[in-house]
Amino acid sequence: MTEFILWFGEIGMEDVPRVGGKSASLGEMTRADVPVPYGFTTTAYAFQFFLEHSQLGSIVEESLKELRDPEDTRTLQKVGKSIRKSIEKAEMPKELEEEIKKAYQELTRRYKKEGGSGEPYVAVRSSATAEDLPDASFAGQQETYLNVVGQDELVSKVRDCFASLFTDRAIYYRIQKGFDHMEVALAAVVQLMVFSESAGVMFTLNVSNGDREVVQIEAAYGLGEYVVQGKVTPDVYYVDKEKLEVNKILSEKEVMLVRKEKGGVEEKEVPEAKRGNQVLSDEQIIQLAKYGISIENHYKKPMDIEWGLDERTNKLWILQARPETAWAGKTPQKQVTITEERNIIVKGLPASPGLAAGKANVITDVSGINEFKQGEILVTEMTAPDWVPAMKKAEAIVTNSGGMTCHAAIVSRELGIPCIVASKDATTVIQSGQDITVDAVNGIVYDGILKEAVEEKEEKAAVMAEVFPVTGTKVLMNLGDPDLAEKYAALPCDGIGLMREEFIWTTFIHEHPNYLIETGQSQKVIDMLAEGFRQVAKALYPRPVVLRLSDFKTSEYRDLTGGEKYEPEEPSALLGWRGASRYYDKHYVDAFKLELKAVKKVREEFRLKNLWVMIPFCRTVEECHRVITIMKEEGLEKGPDFKIWLMAEIPSNIILADKFSEYVDGFSVGSNDLTMLILGADRDNDRIAPIFDERDLAVKRAIHHLIEAAHKHGKTVSICGQAPSVYPDFTAFLIRSGIDSVSVNPDAVKATKHLVAQVEQRIILEKATGRGIEEDGDLAW
Known part of the structure; x- marks a missing residue:
């Protein structure tokens, strides 16, 4: 029988899907000999068993359908309360109740053996299975119950923990982070109480x-x-x-x-x-x-x-x-110096750094947040999860109480809003409508609008408003790490021309997809891929994001946990079982379908229709047809708002461009592999590195032909290899050949935008004067 209870010594971080992030972390630290009060946890299976036994699953789903807009506070509160009440009234299944009591008895024996008397007091904490993943800090979203004693009281608190999966703040947070309510389970941590x-x-x-x-x-x-x-x-x-x-x-x-x-x-x-x-x-x-x-x-x-x-x-x-999630991937904050003499109103702790100015709005009760306007400075005693809609509108936040890890501090850091806490009396000395400046680097609130705050705002606006020329050739960007999407979204790019899925596997998932399928963790693949895709699509919206579907070589797949069981040893992995050839193979097709489900989830559940896909390393037209068929079966069919591109990186893609055009909307040249296969030069071989050059005439002639053939059939052509980021002359060749877009690395976006504009202006001038550069006859196919 699948287990209802697991002890800390039996679990580690690999068990997050079974026991949630909090429980898994306690188990991991127990193994590492960190001084953790001992205890046990219920499992995700126990929670699902409880819902099924109580027939609550359908009730929960139906209730959640009422919530169309998470910012609708009244409906959110009504739905959350209804679900919690249903769970709290439900009877705990006898089998589960007995296992909880049995574990508590065992904990009691251990407690007495170590010198305790009577039944031990325990802390009961909630551990969600999507908790503590990167960029998904569920901290404080569910409940904690302290100083619990006795078997019956413990069972009751475990049920209350189950209900707390549907607190208003937990429901709101899951929607914001893109987690499916019905795919997140909850485990209850039962831990000896520290007095x-x-x-x-x-x-x-x-x-x-x-x-x-x-x-x-x-x-x-x-x-x-x-x-x-x-x-x-x-x-x-x-x-x-x-x-x-x-x-x-x-x-x-x-x-x-x-x-x-x-x-x-x-x-x-x-x-x-x-x-x-x-x-x-x-x-x-x-x-x-x-x-x-x-x-x-x-x-x-x-x-x-x-x-x-x-x-x-x-x-x-x-x-x-x-x-820690707020500073993950960020650089330390620069210091702010106030040179202008001003009256200091209050001082406090700088909880979320930054400098901001505006009109204060003093709100002492959550019922007043509907009156809060965009760009005001929120001044209050302390925030709670119900305040988040107002916090999102705030230019800055000042609270009377709290420390560096209170709700106001944590949420402000996540939102990137300057915040000062522990000011003691801000709500009494600051008046609504008063102009103030919040220096949340040094923890000071000044009367009036300081010039430094205005300059900082203007500096940010100037960066955002930096003028870049409008170009006919789109300049796209290559991206691997989803966490960098927001940082680079302000660059003058027209979208993402290459989003590499592999980064999500190596950085966040770690396990081989077939291993996860075999161990019953398919949903983990869908959810974690979807979260990465969502992050990028949302940051760039409405600009398109072209996701390259998985293109690991077998040697790279073997490096993932469990990979050795599923991957063959190949003498030349670069030319082996990779890209499209895996997607329809019986040994991988189920894993490929999980990728497609993740794409569909982002497009349909999150309504981010700007996510497109690209098929890599597709050797034959028949192979392309088979992949497209599987995609259709999974509900992904090309249309006005969903484009399917093909990586043009094999000579057959060029030679048969007219045939491939029957199945795709466009091509994106993978110049690295295309150069390797046209010149027969292994791009990983240092000895023949001088031969490997994307600017070779054979490669340029192939790309020129692809552009002509694709345009003849109404298809677009882009390029996402290294060449446009490195060789300006190569970029000029592409534009003169009529390419529709170029995709470059983030550090090359601005320069490429200017270069593209210069080449386009030169072409217009040449046509107007009749003194153009003669077309290179060597490029003819």
């Missing part, structure tokens, strides 16, 4: 500016939930990773969340004598930082970590860890 004398959050970088040379620790008295929720302004400690030197910012901690003796939690005032004290000793700060550095080294990326100091043993525990 926290103090607790908080630790990042293995400076969250205000992205500096990776420090560990940033936030600490407050009691349980850590108040730090995360922003209800208390914590101490902040910065530890230099190399020197282990500590810099501190101490705060007034007025309240704390503490456990009640008989279960549950309550808020208490911090004794006045302790409020301004340093929460952790220097020794504890350094020990905690070392744990953080060790965890970062294990995961090989910056981490967001929750910790607690047990009052019974004075031991530091790591409660959970997940990848």
